[in-house]
Amino acid sequence: ETGVTQTPRHLVMGMTNKKSLKCEQHLGHNAMYWYKQSAKKPLELMFVYNFKEQTENNSVPSRFSPECPNSSHLFLHLHTLQPEDSALYLCASSQDPGTSGTRIGTQYFGPGTRLLVL
Amino acid sequence: AQSVTQPDIHITVSEGASLELRCNYSYGATPYLFWYVQSPGQGLQLLLKYFSGDTLVQGIKGFEAEFKRSQSSFNLRKPSVHWSDAAEYFCAVGFPNYGGSQGNLIFGKGTKLSVKP
Numbered sequence: 001e002t003g004v005t006q007t008p009r010h011l012v013m014g015m016t017n018k019k020s021l022k023c024e025q026h027l028g029h030n031a032m033y034w035y036k037q038s039a040k041k042p043l044e045l046m047f048v049y050n051f052k053e054q055t056e057n058n059s060v061p062s063r064f065s066p067e068c069p070n071s072s073h074l075f076l077h078l079h080t081l082q083p084e085d086s087a088l089y090l091c092a093s094s095q096d097p098g099t100s101g102t103r104i105g106t107q108y109f110g111p112g113t114r115l116l117v118l
Numbered sequence: 119a120q121s122v123t124q125p126d127i128h129i130t131v132s133e134g135a136s137l138e139l140r141c142n143y144s145y146g147a148t149p150y151l152f153w154y155v156q157s158p159g160q161g162l163q164l165l166l167k168y169f170s171g172d173t174l175v176q177g178i179k180g181f182e183a184e185f186k187r188s189q190s191s192f193n194l195r196k197p198s199v200h201w202s203d204a205a206e207y208f209c210a211v212g213f214p215n216y217g218g219s220q221g222n223l224i225f226g227k228g229t230k231l232s233v234k235p
Contacts, residue, residue, distance in 0.1 A: 004161070043208065043225040056222065090161055104150055104212045107223060109161035 002026055004110035006091050012116045013081065021076040021113045023091030031096045031105060032074040034066060037088040037112070049074060050096055081117045088112045120145045122211045124226035131199050132234045139194040139229050141209030150212035151192040152223065153183055157205045165207075168192065179203070204233045 004025045013019050025032060034046040048056035049068040063085075065077040074091055090112045094105030121144045131137055143149060150169050154162040166177025173185040183194045192209060209226040 006161075040227075042227045045222055048222065092162075106152070106164060106167055108164065109154070111159075111161040114159070 004091060004093055004108055006089075006110040006113050008113060009111065010114045010116075012118065013078070014118055015081060015083070017081075018077070018079040020078065021089055021091075021115075023074040023076075023110055025072055025074075025091075025093035025108075025110075027093055027095075027108060029093040029095045029105070029108075030071050031094045032068060032071070033092040033094075033107065034074065034076050035090040035092065037090055038086075043090070047076075078115075081115075083117050086115055086117045088114050120149075120211065120213055120224055122209055122224050122226040124207075124209055124229050126229045127227070128230045128232070130232040130234060133201050134198050137194075137196045137199045137203070137231070139207050139209075139231070141192045141194065141226060143190050143192070143209075143211045145190075145211065145213060148187065151183070151185060152210040152212065153177065153181070153192070153194050154208045154210060155179075155205050156208065156228075162208060165194070199231075199233055201233045201235065204231055206230045 007022045011019060031050045033048050036044045036046055045058050046060045047054060047066040052068050052071055063080050067075040091110045092107040094107045096105050123142045125140050152167045153165040155165050156162050165181050166175045166183055168175045168185050175183050181194060181196050183192055185192050206228045208228045210223040212223050
């Protein structure tokens with residue numbers, strides 16, 4: 001596998017279900033991201049992990065719970081979701097230049113998980 | 119507040135015609151600029167990026183973009199569009215946080231490109 005992979009690609013779940021989305025990056029990066037892409041809305045950053053530490057949580061409801069066990073894997077645990085949570089969930093990774101420079105890392109995206117909440 | 123604007127929601131061009139997609143940003147300094155493309159049901163693929171230096175940037179698939187500081191713009195261009203270029207295009211702007219934390223991206227709402235045969 002190369003790049004950023006996401007599983008499953010499609011998921012249908014009821015509002016009382018618990019499911020998890022998985023992301024894996026094969027690029028040797030140290031930062032990983034979850035984004036939500038809904039119809040007619042800009043891409044929304046949800047969570048950022050840098051060196052496995054969560055550095056950003058953009059006021060995401062607690063029914064979304066991220067987990068980053070190592071710098072290559074990122075999970076998004078879902079429970080008691082609402083129909084408005086139906087969207088494409090994208091994972092991305094980048095190499096954080098750290099304190100050595102002023103540049104930011106280029107983000108590379110996975111194919112996404114299309115989630116439908118019934 | 120920082121923002122990114124893609125004024126055109128949907129553009130249709132004929133195959134072989136030239137293309138320009140607009141992107142404007144609002145920020146007090148020069149940000150880092152990106153263009154991504156998304157085909158239906160797929161993730162975002164990086165087309166090109168600008169960090170510094172030459173303001174005309176070449177990307178993949180024959181695309182280029184020009185950074186114009188005076189206009190706060192980073193428009194994407196292609197001289198001759200192919201049917202396979204039909205997709206949605208996103209401009210993104212990065213505002214690095216000095217001191218080490220990862221600079222995050224702000225995305226425009228996207229421009230959907232349709233190509234007529």
